[in-house]
Amino acid sequence: MLSVTEKLCKAVGEAAMLALAAQMAAALSRSGQSGGLIFLEGTLGAGKTTFSRGLIHALGYQGAVKSPTYTLVEDYTCQLGRICHFDLYRLGDPEELEFMGIRDYLDDGVLCLIEWPDKGRGVLPEADLEIRIEDLGDSRELALIARTATGQAWLAAWPEEPAS
Structure with missing residues (x-):
């Protein structure tokens, strides 16, 4: 089976x-x-939190999804299990993560969106x-790049049609 290492997508608007x-x-x-670890990179206002909110809701979380800008992390439980959504923008030093x-958040079975x-380089x-x-x-252009076998499995399972 050919491993999928990268996928490019385009989104025009929040709904996309x-x-x-x-x-x-x-x-x-x-x-x-x-579980697994997903890094979201982009400039301020690029759509990192919008994507995270959409992912958390699509995985079955019913409540409000808050930006973790001031709390650094928000924790959710949904169909897939536990999701931890981090925003490290205000992190002063990577050692603050310790x-x-x-390491407790990066446990097996927990999906971490960062x-x-x-800002966490050297610790993450x-x-x-x-x-x-x-x-x-x-519009927004998204490059999804698999760095591990787990990431490759995610991209290989990517549906051709948008989920409803």
Whole structure:
């Protein structure tokens, strides 16, 4: 089987970004992999939190999904299990992750979404999947790059049609 290491997608508007997040949720569910690490990279306003919110909702979480900008992490439980959504934008030093117990969050079976992963460089392990979001003004281009076998399994399970 040919391993899939990269996928490019384009989103025009918030609804399209949420549809891509739903496709990611379908891929996660179909892959049979539980837990993993996803890095979301992009400039301010590129859509990292929108994508994360869409993914968390598409995985079955019914409540409000808050941006973890000030709390650093928000924890959710859904059909797939536990999801931890991090925003490291305000992190002063990567070592702060050790103080907050980052290794406990990176447990097997937990899906971790990390915005601004560069702020945790040296402490964070390699991502299973990097999602690089480029703001093109009226649209967004997403590059999904698998870094591990888990990430490759996710991309291989990517549905051709948007999830409904």
